[in-house]
Amino acid sequence: MKGNEALAEAAIRAGMQAYFGYPITPQSEVIEYLAQEKPKYDYTLIQAESELAAVNMIYGAAGAGGRVMATTSSPGFSLMQEGISYLVCAQIPAVFANIMRGGPGLGTIQPSQGDYFQAVKGGGHGDYHLIVLGPNSVQEMADHTTLAFELADKYRIPVMLLSDGATGQMMEKLTLPERSEYKPNKPWATTGKTEDRERNILTSLYIKPEDMEAVNLKLQEKFNTIVENEVRHEEYMMDDAEIVVTAFGLCSRIGKKAVDMGREQGLKMGLFRPITLWPFPAPQVEEIAGREQVKFFISIEMNAGQMLEDVKLAACGKKPVHFYGRMGGIVPTPQEVFDAIKEHV
Amino acid sequence: MKDGFELIYERPASLTDTRMHYCPGCFHSTIHKLMMELVVEMDIQDKIIGVCPVGCSVFAYHYMDIDMQQAAHGRAAAVATGIKRILPDKIVFSYQGDGDLAAIGTAETLHACNRGENFTFIFINNGIYGMTGGQMAPTTLEGQKTSTSPYGRDAATAGMPMKMAEIVATFERVAYVERVSCNTPANTRKAKRAIKKSFEYQMEGLGTSFIEVASNCPSGWKCTPEESLRWLEEQVFPYYPLGMFKEPPKNR
Numbered sequence: 001m002k003g004n005e006a007l008a009e010a011a012i013r014a015g016m017q018a019y020f021g022y023p024i025t026p027q028s029e030v031i032e033y034l035a036q037e038k039p040k041y042d043y044t045l046i047q048a049e050s051e052l053a054a055v056n057m058i059y060g061a062a063g064a065g066g067r068v069m070a071t072t073s074s075p076g077f078s079l080m081q082e083g084i085s086y087l088v089c090a091q092i093p094a095v096f097a098n099i100m101r102g103g104p105g106l107g108t109i110q111p112s113q114g115d116y117f118q119a120v121k122g123g124g125h126g127d128y129h130l131i132v133l134g135p136n137s138v139q140e141m142a143d144h145t146t147l148a149f150e151l152a153d154k155y156r157i158p159v160m161l162l163s164d165g166a167t168g169q170m171m172e173k174l175t176l177p178e179r180s181e182y183k184p185n186k187p188w189a190t191t192g193k194t195e196d197r198e199r200n201i202l203t204s205l206y207i208k209p210e211d212m213e214a215v216n217l218k219l220q221e222k223f224n225t226i227v228e229n230e231v232r233h234e235e236y237m238m239d240d241a242e243i244v245v246t247a248f249g250l251c252s253r254i255g256k257k258a259v260d261m262g263r264e265q266g267l268k269m270g271l272f273r274p275i276t277l278w279p280f281p282a283p284q285v286e287e288i289a290g291r292e293q294v295k296f297f298i299s300i301e302m303n304a305g306q307m308l309e310d311v312k313l314a315a316c317g318k319k320p321v322h323f324y325g326r327m328g329g330i331v332p333t334p335q336e337v338f339d340a341i342k343e344h345v
Numbered sequence: 346m347k348d349g350f351e352l353i354y355e356r357p358a359s360l361t362d363t364r365m366h367y368c369p370g371c372f373h374s375t376i377h378k379l380m381m382e383l384v385v386e387m388d389i390q391d392k393i394i395g396v397c398p399v400g401c402s403v404f405a406y407h408y409m410d411i412d413m414q415q416a417a418h419g420r421a422a423a424v425a426t427g428i429k430r431i432l433p434d435k436i437v438f439s440y441q442g443d444g445d446l447a448a449i450g451t452a453e454t455l456h457a458c459n460r461g462e463n464f465t466f467i468f469i470n471n472g473i474y475g476m477t478g479g480q481m482a483p484t485t486l487e488g489q490k491t492s493t494s495p496y497g498r499d500a501a502t503a504g505m506p507m508k509m510a511e512i513v514a515t516f517e518r519v520a521y522v523e524r525v526s527c528n529t530p531a532n533t534r535k536a537k538r539a540i541k542k543s544f545e546y547q548m549e550g551l552g553t554s555f556i557e558v559a560s561n562c563p564s565g566w567k568c569t570p571e572e573s574l575r576w577l578e579e580q581v582f583p584y585y586p587l588g589m590f591k592e593p594p595k596n597r
Contacts, residue, residue: 044430049456056420060427063414086417190412192391201406203415
């Protein structure tokens with residue numbers, strides 16, 4: 001199965017009730033797959049007139065209590081930012097996926113990780129974060145979709161998969177999740193005011209600054225809870241590692257190969273891979289930076305050095321953090337990554 | 346009967362006891378009241394969900410005692426689409442002004458109409474941006490002075506005012522289009538009847554309903570409420586005629 005198809009199938013199995021999207025390469029397989037499978041299920045699917053419309057259909061449908069998803073690729077995700085900011089403030093849960101392509105601008109349709117900043121630092125206007133997952137395989141495209149629906153409802157927050165064109169397009173074997181019959185209770189949803197409750201209002205408008213600050217404080221409290229409970233990461237050959245390769249998504253697969261090449265040559269290399277890109281596994285990176293044997297970090301990314309900043313912040317200056325990256329839709333080879341690492345040895 | 350007086354007129358139970366922020370003479374409060382009277386009369390408080398726009402009626406949820414969502418500017422039709430698709434048995438409406446529906450949200454408006462989304466548009470067309478202080482709207486009349494058309498709207502550079510009711514009536518899956526006003530008691534009663542019909546058609550699943558209210562804006566037009574009614578009759582109605590543009594077939 002393709003990564004994009006695994007994502008779509010996992011969404012169906014998570015009990016997705018509505019999908020809204022606009023075709024864009026390299027993720028159109030998601031809407032195509034869902035359109036193909038639709039007769040078997042009872043979800044709503046709209047090929048919206050734009051990503052702007054799609055994200056606002058998400059707002060309405062999720063606000064009405066539905067489990068909903070929208071997927072897109074880089075330029076389309078930029079268009080969705082305003083709506084996502086509204087979703088966060090109105091505390092409406094939804095699942096998104098950005099199957100990244102090279103940018104900026106219309107860019108290229110080749111894979112990239114150029115939207116890391118946009119994904120983990122908020123993306124739209126205002127102080128907020130999304131929960132951001134970085135799948136690195138077709139299996140994780142499915143697993144992270146399941147997880148995204150769970151986390152979205154748990155925290156009433158949009159959750160996104162930040163993947164790339166290669167992971168979306170690659171075919172791998174996977175085990176699909178069981179179909180979930182879970183129907184979360186959403187007493188806050190606008191389902192029609194009954195006599196036993198006050199009216200439900202979903203809004204992000206608070207004219208009085210004191211009210212707006214109170215809402216922000218509540219959101220920050222939620223973000224802190226997420227930071228405490230939801231950090232996920234993976235380590236490979238890290239126990240005695242002196243050289244720490246940090247990478248997420250597709251680059252973590254390339255980084256792993258480079259680590260293997262290093263080990264063959266007697267270099268004590270290890271891979272540290274954030275799975276949640278927000279919340280970033282900063283305490284773990286800091287702990288590693290404090291290990292005596294660790295000489296340096298090197299962040300491998302398909303961008304100009306974006307996660308690099310989070311690794312540096314987390315390492316607190318305890319060890320040097322180097323960088324190697326390619327841009328514009330170019331996927332680095334394990335050999336060139338390994339060569340780049342060796343330059344610092 | 347109390348102290349020899351009989352109560353013959355009161356605030357509908359679905360309208361909250363909140364002082365409205367609308368300017369004196371503005372039709373927003375009238376339309377709110379008509380809609381909430383219908384919520385009581387049709388006993389649909391648990392069945393109706395509204396979408397507020399960005400504009401003067403952004404706070405409609407302060408006054409309407411029903412479940413509501415506040416949408417991003419222009420996206421009310423997309424939000425209403427999402428709600429209705431999840432809750433197809435409920436009555437859903439978007440309540441929008443002309444900047445919201447006919448400028449920044451034109452695409453969402455037209456595509457919701459084209460899909461025949463089964464909800465009601467309540468379109469308050471007062472020909473001006475009220476909340477931001479009286480700028481030109483897509484519906485501002487030719488020659489009309491606003492803060493961004495201080496010498497009058499020039500069709501050569503700003504185009505002609507958009508006739509949204511006439512435009513959406515061309516869509517096959519739009520079931521019902523009527524332009525109403527609240528300038529006289531008779532027209533106000535007609536407006537209420539139109540909104541009621543749109544809710545009924547929705548329950549029948551007939552497709553999109555579009556009620557355009559040729560409205561006023563005494564503050565934005567810089568005139569008294571009374572003068573605003575005269576402007577409506579003399580300037581607005583000739584360009585935006587009241588009446589039915591599309592109706593479901595009688596034998597359906």
